[in-house]
Amino acid sequence: MKKEQVVNCQFSVWYPIFKKHSIKSLILPLPQNVIDYLLDDGTLVVSGSDHNTQQTHANNSDSDAEEDIQWSDDETTTTVTAPEFPEFTSKVQEAINALGGRVFPKLNWSAPRDANWIALNSSLQCDSLSDIFLLFKSSDFITHDLAQPFLACSDQDSPDPVINYELVLRKWSELIPGGEFRCFVKENKLIAISQRDYTQYYQHVWKQEEQICHAIQAFFSQHIQYNFLDEDFVFDVYRDSQGRVWLIDVNPFGEVTDSLLFSWGRNWRVGGKSPSSRSVIEGPAFRCTTSEVTVQPSPCLSYRIPRDFVDLSTGEDAYKLIDFLKLKKSQQEDSEEEEEEEAANVPQ
Template identity: 80%
Template structure:
């Protein structure tokens, strides 16, 4: 996976190409770099009479806020937010309705601040690229607002393309069993192949990529997203070794390999559930960070000692016998 391939999977790159085959959307771009000069910092901070105390004024972006609200209204009043590549799917737990549906800018900010996926987009978009010796491309970050649509998870599929050939299809929500997929697997696979050959194949900038689709109740297929062909993208029911090697998956078969959950016995918890637990708790429970475990034990010992001292202080004093 090259850095150029990651750049080509940005929403603003692929959306104009496939606009009529995907969900209506709006995106606003923001400058890549911010000015952090001392003069600006001084303007943002209002110092009180006490030199040891400072009140920081929260920044305001009235023009940007206005554009976002206009876009939300134009898209029906509620939207699905994302950045250049990722949506904050790992942060829906923090929303009041446990949904990515947003009605205001504050809803969007709350999800973005709580999402590791968004943090990755902002800080390490080229982390797993093979051409690390080359300079990172300059990225102009985009707030993407997509018209809210109620998508049934059982209708979402991830498709893997290598050398402009559709080689594999995976159920997106692979932790659940959907009866209709089992009953219609041939129809679903054929519908995706037809969509790919008619609308996607040879029309994208790269010959290796991953795309997500949604097949609605009428059998129509919609493009949802495009992703780089590499480990930065979840391979779901496949492994990246299978997809990139010369094995069975990438051989010249007539139709792509299609994998889905075939029984309730194999149902698993959603991988996004792990994002609801503070990272420190995960490290402690798995023993991945020995230093955190040591600090935790020291803290527990200190708390126990304090508790013992409080118990001694609260213990009633023993008085001598009143008998003579």
């Protein structure tokens, strides 16, 4: 996988080519101060007022509704103020409204799929910038896009291309996970298709394997093949209840992209990760989960453990460990004081 291939898989590169075969989306340049905010580990407060709050600010110029959160100990008091981006917030809200009021957010490559657990509705559905920031600030996928997009590339000696980061807002669509498939293309040939949500068994996928494979092959040959900038790539599609196929995403052909029911190696291998998968003999290899017995937990579950807990358990962050020990000591002292007070009040 080369850096150029990663660049070519940016949403703003492939979407204009395949726009009529994909979900309606809008792309907004990401200001540098927003990028800095997303990368700032110390700023945990979620910023970005919704439309109604923005209107209130406009009508009440005398009141600054900045939200402060304070942490204090015996020595110092630290105040963290949520930054605000009024101009960017306004543009984002206009785009959200233009897309029907609900959107699926992502950056140049990734969506914050590893952070849906933190949202109130456990979904990536957003209707304001504050919803988007909450997901982005909690996502390792987003941090990877911003900090190390070329980490897995083979041409590390070459300079990194300049990336113009963008916020992608996609019209919210209720996609059934059993209708999503990942397709692998090598030298402009469709060589493999995998059930996207391989952790679940979908009976209709098992029963309609041949129809699904043929529909995706037809879609690829008519709309995708030879139209993308590279001849090796991975693309995700959705097959709706009417049998129509839609392009959802394009990814690099390499280990940075989850191979699902196949395996990455020095050479591409059509080797399943699970004995519950099977493949079509003719045409591209097709793999799906074939039994409820082999249903697995979502691979994103590991991201639900707060990073602070991981750092504490591994000792990677000494300052967090010191703060934790201080907290435990303070709790112990409070408990001892309460016990002494209770003992003093016990009638003799």
